[in-house]
Amino acid sequence: MKLALAIASLIVFAVHGVVFYDQFFHKWERYQTAYFDQARSQARSELERAEMEARRPRIEQILVTNFGAARVDRCTTCHIASDDPRFSGLSHPLKTHPYSTALGDINQAGRWVRRHKFNDFGCTICHDGQGRGLTEYYAHGEDHYWPEPLIGYTVQHTWKKEYQKFLKGKEYMQANCAQCHTEENFAGTPLIAKGRRLFFEKNCYGCHRIEGISDGTLGPELTEAGKKFKIDYLWESIVDPRAGMATSFMPKFRLTEDEVKALVIFLKSRKGINLTETSLALFRARLNQDSAPPAAMSQPSLPAPSLNLVARGKELVEQRACAACHKIGDKDGGIAPDLSFEGAIKDEPWLLEHFKNPRALIPDSIMPAFRFSQADFEAMTAYLISLKAPTPPASPAEIFKLFCARCHGEKGDGQGPVALYVDPAPRDLTKAAFMNSKPRERFVKSIQEGVPGTSMAAWQNVLSESQIRALVDYIFTAMVKERGRELKARNLPEQNPVPSSPQSIARGEQTYLARCTGCHGRKADGKGPNSLDIVPRPRNLRNSPFIQSISDRRMIESILYGIQGTAMPPWIDYGMSQKDAGDLVNYIRSLTQASGRRQLRAGR
Amino acid sequence: MSAVHDKISNDTSLSSVLRQLPRNLWSSVFRHPLPSSELGQAQTSFSNFFLHIHPVKVNRHTLKPTYTLGLGLMSFFLFVILTVTGVLLMFYYVPSTDQAYDRMLDLRGSVAFGTFLRNMHRWAAHGMVIVVFLHMCRVFFTGSYKKPREFNWVIGVLLLLLTLFSSFTGYLLPWDQLAFWAITVGATIATYAPFIGQKIQFLLLGDNVVGQEALLRFYVLHVVVLPLLMSLLIAIHFWRIRKDGGLSRPPEAEVAPGASEIAVKLVSPPAGKQSFGFMGLVRGPFVKVGNVPDNTVFSWPHLLTAELFVFVITLAAVLVVSLLFHAPLEEPVNALHPPNPAKAPWYFLGLQELVSYSAFWGGVGIPALEVLLLLLVPYLDRSPHGVGRWFAKERLLANTLFLTFALFNVGLIVIGTLFRGPNWEFVTPW
Secondary structure (H helix, E strand, C coil): CCHHHHHHHHHHHHHHHHHHHHCCCCCHHHHHHHHHHHHHCCCCCHHHHHHHHHHCCCCCEEECCCCCCCEEEEECCCCCCCCCHHCCCCCCCCCCCCCCCCHEEECCHHHEEECCCCCHHHHHHHCCCCCCCCHHHHHHHCCCCCCCCCCCCCCCCCCCCHHHHHCCCHHHHHHHHHCCCCCCCCCCCCCHHHHHHHHHHHHHHHHHCCCCCCCCCCCCCCCCCCHHCCCHHHHHHHHHHHHCCCCCCCCCCCHHHHHHHHHHHHCCCCCCCCCCHHHHHHHHHHHHHHHCCCHHHHHCCCCCCCCHHHHHHHHHHHHHHHCCCCCCEEEEECCCCEECCCCHHCHHHHHHHHHHHHHCCCCCCCCCCCCHHHHHHHHHHHHHCCCEEEEECCCCHHHHHHHHHHHHCCCCCCCCCCCCHHCCCCCCCHHHHHCCCHHHHHHHHHHHHCCCCCCCCCCCCCCCHHHHHHHHHHHHHHCCCCCCCCCCCCCCCCCCCCCCCCCEEEHHHHHHHHHHHHHCCCCCCCCCCCCHHHCCCCCCCCCCCHHHCHHHHHHHHHHCCCCCCCCCCCCHHHCCHHHHHHHHHHHHHHHHHHHHHHHHHHCC | CCHHHHHHHHHHHHHHHHHHHHHHHHHHHHHCCCCCCCCHHHHHHHHHCCCCCCCCCEHHHHHHHHHHHCCHHHHHHHHHHHHHHHHHHHHCCCCCCCHHHHHHHHHHHHCHHHHHHHHHHHHHHHHHHHHHHHHHHHHHCCCCCCCCCCHEEEEEEHHHHHHHHHHHHHHHHHCEEEHHHHHHHHHHHHHCCCCCCCHHHHHCCCCCCCCCHHHHHHHHHHHHHHHHHHHHHHHHHHHHHHCCCCCCCCCCCHHCCCCCCCCCCCCCCCCCCCCCCCCCCECCCECCCCCCCCEEEEHHHHHHHHHHHHHHHHHHHHHHHHHHCCCCCCCECCCCCCCCCCCHHHCCCCCCCHCCCCCCCCCCHHHHHHHHHHHHHHHCCCCCCCCCCCCCHHEEEEEHHHHHHHHHHHHHHHHHHHCEEEHCCCCCCC
C-alpha cells in the first residue's frame, strides 16, 4: 500500500506541475516579449526605449460599449502590434492591421489615421471570433461550439470539406459592415447589395420571410439567419437544400459560386436587429408594417418594360426563376407542374387569378402568392398563354408519357417526380379497386375538363375525344390490368333529397363530428389524426372549387357506398340513411360556401 | 514527558520564552506529540477535533480494502474537493443570464487555473454521482443496512438523492446549450407528476421556462441549500456509523479465532488524571469494555493511513481526468434552437428513456416507487443473516433483486446516453 500511496502522490504532484507550467508560460507572453524587444530596438527616442523596457506582459483588452451588448476583446493580447505602423512587414500575430482608404482610413502626410479606431470598435465587431479567448483555438473560434468564428478566416473542423474552400475571404466581413452601414447601396458592401438583389431575382422572397423585406411563409424565416446560422450551413442550405432536412422542397437554384457567396453574405448580415436600430425604431417600423406591406417587397428590381407583352413576360418568367420549381421547355425545377404548354390547358382569367392568389383556385397549392405588379402579371400571363402544346404523339403511351407522367408517374402509380408537392396528390391509376369502381365516362370527363381545385388540367383543347378515349383504354389495359365487374348504376337521387336548412346543417355537423373527424379532421381540411396513415389522403372538404364541382349524387354515393380502393368506408353498412347523408352534404357544402367567401376576401 | 513539559513552561525568562515559542505554539495547537506509545495513539485520536470522529480503535475487518472498497470515503472526499473547487469558482461566477456564459469564457480564457478548476469541479461531480451509487451497491451487497443500521441506510438514500439534485442544479450554471436544454428536459420530467407537476416545475424554475429566475434558484440551491443539507446529513451519517457500532462486519463468532487477544497495555495514568476510556471499543451500539476477544487495531495510524490513501487516490484520479479532458462548454443559450435530441444530464437519461415510453410512469411513477423501495429496504428485509460479507448465500434473493434493480437503471442510462439519436430514435454509437 505504501508503494501505491507513493505513486498516487507522485501523480498528484506531476499534475500540479503540468498545470502550473501551463498557467505561467503562456504563448501570448512570448509574443508580447518579442514585440517589446523589437519595439525597443526600433525605438527612436530614449524615452520610448525606456517605456518599452518597463513594459511587462499582461492581458490587454478593449471594452466596447458603444455597439449593442458590451464586448470584451482581448485580441490585442497576442495581436499587440496591430496599431503600431512599424510592424506592417511582419507576420501574424505581430503584424500591423492594414490601413486602407476603403476602410475610411486617411493618410495625412504619410501618417495614417484610422477611421475605425480599435479603442472604440474593438475587433470582434468586424471580425467575429471570441474576444475573451486567449488561445488561438478559442479566440479564433475554431472550437466548433462557438457560433461566430473569425469570419472569412477560420473554418471549423465540423464544416463540410467540399464547402470549406468557398468560405474563406475577407469579403465575408461585409456581413458585419452591414450591421452599421445599413444603406442598401453602401459602397463598402457591394456583395450585400448583390445578395439582396438575388434574393428577389431568384424569388427567395416568395417563400422566406425577412422582417421589413419579405413575408413568404413556405420556407423558414430568415430575419435572424445571420445570428442563428454559420456560413457553412447557409452555403449548404442554398446549394443543397436537402442536405440539412431531407423533406425540404426548396429547389436547387442554378447559381454561380459568386452568387451563392453574395447570398450567404447577405443572409449572414441578417441578424434581426442591427446596431443602428433601437428597439423603439423597430417597434415603430413594425407598427407601420401592419398597415402596408414592406416597401421593398412590392418593388423588386424590374427589367425595363418592353413593348412586346409576350417578350416582356418571357423575360420576367425567366428572371423570376419560375423554372426553379416549374418546368418550362428544357428548364425543370422538379417541384411544380409543367408550364411548357400552359396556353393550351389554361385560359387567361384563370392564370391571372391564380397568379394573384394561387390558393383561391387550388386551395392546397404550395405556390406562393408573389406580389408583382398587375402589369407584370399580365405580361407573364400573356407569355404563358403563348405557350402551346406540341401536336400530340400518335400512341396513347407516348401521350401519357408527355402529358401525364410528370404527376401520375411513368407507371401511372401516382408517384411522378412532382407528386410529392402536388396536393391533392395525383391519382394512383394502378389501383384497380378504385379504377374499376367508377364508370369510364368519369375518367374521360376528368381528362377533358380537368378536376377543379386540383392540379389536374383540362386537356380538351390539346387532345381530341377519341385520343382521350384511347388514352383511358391504354390506362386500363396497361396500368389497371385487372378487369372489373360490369357496373350497375345505383338507385340514388340526382339532387340532395334534404333541402338545405340550418337544422339540416346542424344535424349534418353532429353526424360529421361523430363519424368523419378521424380522417377528414375537425376542420374538415382532410388532416384528421388518421390522415397520415392513409393513402390516398382524405379529401380536403374545404376545397371549394372541388366541392362545388361535384354533384350531390356523387357525394351521397361516396358517403353511403364508400370509395373503393381508398379508406372511405360504405357508411350504409353502419346504419347511415340517405337522409343522414343528405344532412352531411348540406353541412359540407355550408363549409365551402363560408370558406369560399373567406378565400375571395383574402384574394382581393 | 509531561514532566518535561512542565519544566519548560516554568522558565519565564524572556530568552527562554522566545526559544520555546515555536514549541509552545505547536503544543498548544496539537495537544500531543506524534504518538509513540499506544496511549499516545489513543490520546491523539481522542483529543484532536478532526480525528475525534474516529474511534480510538477499529476492527480489523473495517480496514479490509476489499470489503468497503473505500467508496464511502471516496464520496466524502469528492464532496470535499467539490466544496473547495466550488467555493473558488464562486469567486468568478455571476448567476445572471447576461453574464454567466461570459464568465465561463473568462474562466477558460483568462482566469488563473480557471479551466482546471472547472474541469475538477465538473468531473468530481460526475464522479460523485457514480461513486455514491456504487457505495450504495456495496452497502446492499454486504447486507450492511441491517439492524441496527437501518436509519443510516435511509440517510444514505437521502444523500444519494441530494447528490443527484446538487449535480442537476449545477448543470444549469454554465448557461450554455447543453445546460439549458438538459435542465429544460429535466424540469419537464417533473411536470408529469399528477396534479402538482406544473406547480413543482414552477417552484423549481420560478417561471414556466428556464430563464433568469431558474438560474438564480438553481444557483442558490447549488451553492447554499444543498451543500448545507448534505453537510448535515453527512455528519449524521458519520456519527451514526459510530453509534451503530462501526462499519458492519460479520458476527464476531464467525471471525477466525487467534487473531485477537492483543490486550491494550495500560500505561499507568499520571496522578490526578482520569484513566482514558476505551470509547473506541464499541461493538454494537453500546460501549463494552471487557475481556472479549480483541480484534481491533488503533485508528492511528492504521485507519488514518487508509483514509489518506483513499484521499490521495481520489485526488489523483480527479486531477488526471481534469488534465486530460475539458469540461464541456457548448454554444451560448439559444432558446429557439433545441439540439436534437435534447438530453437531460446523463444520470437522468434512464428517466428520460422511461419517459419516452410513458410520461407518468417514467417521470414519476417508477422513480417514486424506486425511491420508496430503497428507503424501505431495511424495514422490509428483517432477516439478520448475511451481514458483513459480500454476496452472502443467505441473501441470494435480496441481492438478485437489487442487482436487477441496479442493472435495470444502469441499462436504461446506457441506452439513453449512447443509443438514442435524433427524435429519440435508436442509433448505434459506432
